[in-house]
């Protein structure tokens with residue numbers, strides 16, 4: 167097996183609110199292999215954005231790394247000085263935000279903004295920057311004569327392509343994309359995801375794709391990390407994890423989303439909402455919404471255990487996963503949690 171590009175070990179991130187700490191990410195561990203797309207999935211508030219942002223160390227003022235490591239190419243991102251981290255941003259790890267408008271300045275042409283990154287951060291001369299900007303536009307499928315246009319002259323999908331070109335500018339090894347297609351319609355979503363996959367294959371970059379939508383993961387990811395209430399509850403190869411999930415939360419997520427590539431079937435929501443992280447329930451945090459919860463689930467925290475090879479899940483009932491899966495596809499199962 168090749169050396170992972172990124173290894174998270176027991177990473178925890180806390181927010182200070184008043185005199186209390188809220189642990190938004192607790193003990194997260196997973197690997198990102200070179201040239202792979204890893205989907206980080208879960209409902210709103212599960213800690214995906216906090217985890218993703220911690221990898222560029224752009225966190226809110228009241229956030230702190232409460233423990234653990236993130237080893238990227240031999241260095242612990244969490245222990246780097248601000249200066250060393252600055253050297254890493256764009257050049258080695260780049261970020262694509264949910265709305266391209268957050269990374270594009272409305273008052274400059276997109277060509278000027280690309281040149282700015284290439285010249286100021288990449289050290290290129292003006293002519294080399296122009297050539298590189300044209301190459302980047304070709305990579306993301308935009309006519310090079312549009313380098314002179316302003317962000318508002320592009321459609322939402324095209325703007326997101328510009329944001330991808332910007333992220334690729336300095337040839338990073340890892341791109342972190344936070345809900346990059348959420349605001350777009352399904353056809354444009356597919357085009358952008360196809361683009362990401364093609365760039366991964368052509369350039370060998372790795373992508374951490376943050377999404378609440380499991381159909382986006384199914385469409386484009388090689389591996390999946392499922393988060394619930396700040397914890398990783400399941401992780402594994404995409405196809406195995408989504409066709410044979412071992413955690414009831416993943417089973418529920420799968421029921422709740424239409425397939426990006428085909429017509430929607432019957433959708434079953436997971437009743438209730440994730441817990442307030444300021445006072446999470448004891449034991450398994452999913453237990454209050456889980457149709458399969460038993461007494462031990464409400465008291466003992468399940469560890470992330472092997473289900474099958476490198477497919478892991480944090481559920482006390484892993485040995486019964488196959489039976490639970492059969493029950494989970496029946497929508498009545500989700501109507502009356504245990």
Ligand SMILES: Nc1ncnc2c1ncn2[C@@H]1O[C@H](COP(=O)(O)OP(=O)(O)OP(=O)(O)O)[C@@H](O)[C@H]1O
Pocket residue numbers: 181182183188190208209210211212213214215216217226228378443
């Ligand atoms: N600056 C902050 N101060 C305090 N708590 C915060 C702060 N930012 C986020 N949180 C809390 O941390 C938890 C995780 O939030 P986060 O945004 O990482 O989740 P998420 O899964 O990415 O959700 P979303 O998809 O809505 O962004 C939530 O409970 C949120 O309320």
